[in-house]
Amino acid sequence: MERIIIAAVAENNVIGKDGEIPWHIPEDLKHFKEKTTGHPVIMGRKTFESLPEDYRPLPSRTNIVLTKSGIDREDIRVAESLEEAYSIAEEIDDKAFIIGGASVYKQALPDADRMVLTEVHREVDGDTYFPEFDEEKWREIEREEHEGFDFVTYSR
Numbered sequence: 680m681e682r683i684i685i686a687a688v689a690e691n692n693v694i695g696k697d698g699e700i701p702w703h704i705p706e707d708l709k710h711f712k713e714k715t716t717g718h719p720v721i722m723g724r725k726t727f728e729s730l731p732e733d734y735r736p737l738p739s740r741t742n743i744v745l746t747k748s749g750i751d752r753e754d755i756r757v758a759e760s761l762e763e764a765y766s767i768a769e770e771i772d773d774k775a776f777i778i779g780g781a782s783v784y785k786q787a788l789p790d791a792d793r794m795v796l797t798e799v800h801r802e803v804d805g806d807t808y809f810p811e812f813d814e815e816k817w818r819e820i821e822r823e824e825h826e827g828f829d830f831v832t833y834s835r
């Protein structure tokens with residue numbers, strides 16, 4: 680199964696502030712929806728809680744939420760480890776999207792096959808960061824340029 684990280688990242692690596700995403704880019708939300716719809720999405724409990732109520736769980740995607748807190752909801756799958764999340768996803772599809780937050784990106788990065796990053800062309804004030812990655816180990820295979828941001832795909 681292909682493990683794909685998808686994130687929107689500012690120039691200073693910020694991805695979040697006060698439990699939210701500190702910008703509003705409608706084209707990025709559309710891009711995220713297009714990429715992930717129909718596929719399992721793996722996220723941390725805080726990211727799940729940060730989703731707007733109407734999009735929690737994210738529709739048309741199996742939402743796999745990492746937590747040790749024992750959440751019990753019928754509309755999501757809960758995993759207590761990243762490996763458990765991957766084995767749930769593997770039963771459903773041949774690709775899974777890792778959708779954050781910072782703690783989950785950090786754990787998923789060493790074994791991820793691809794990264795789909797929205798590179799936001801500004802520095803943003805925040806408290807949560809995308810992990811550092813070794814650019815030597817990743818190859819840019821696609822870049823779509825937009826006003827203020829690019830959609831970039833990296834592969835191993």
Ligand SMILES: NC(=O)c1ccc[n+]([C@@H]2O[C@H](COP(=O)([O-])OP(=O)(O)OC[C@H]3O[C@@H](n4cnc5c(N)ncnc54)[C@H](OP(=O)(O)O)[C@@H]3O)[C@@H](O)[C@H]2O)c1
Pocket residue numbers: 685686687688693694695696697698699700722723724725726727729745746747748758759760761778779780781782783784786807
């Ligand atoms: N810009 C972007 O693309 C983007 C995307 C997603 C999120 N974000 C932002 O990122 C921030 C949230 O990130 P975060 O790092 O604070 O939180 P997070 O990764 O979303 O959630 C952390 C929680 O996930 C659970 N967890 C993580 N790893 C686990 C594991 N291996 N096993 C079991 N449970 C595990 C734990 O839940 P329990 O405490 O319940 O055990 C942990 O407290 C928010 O600001 C959000 O808006 C940005």
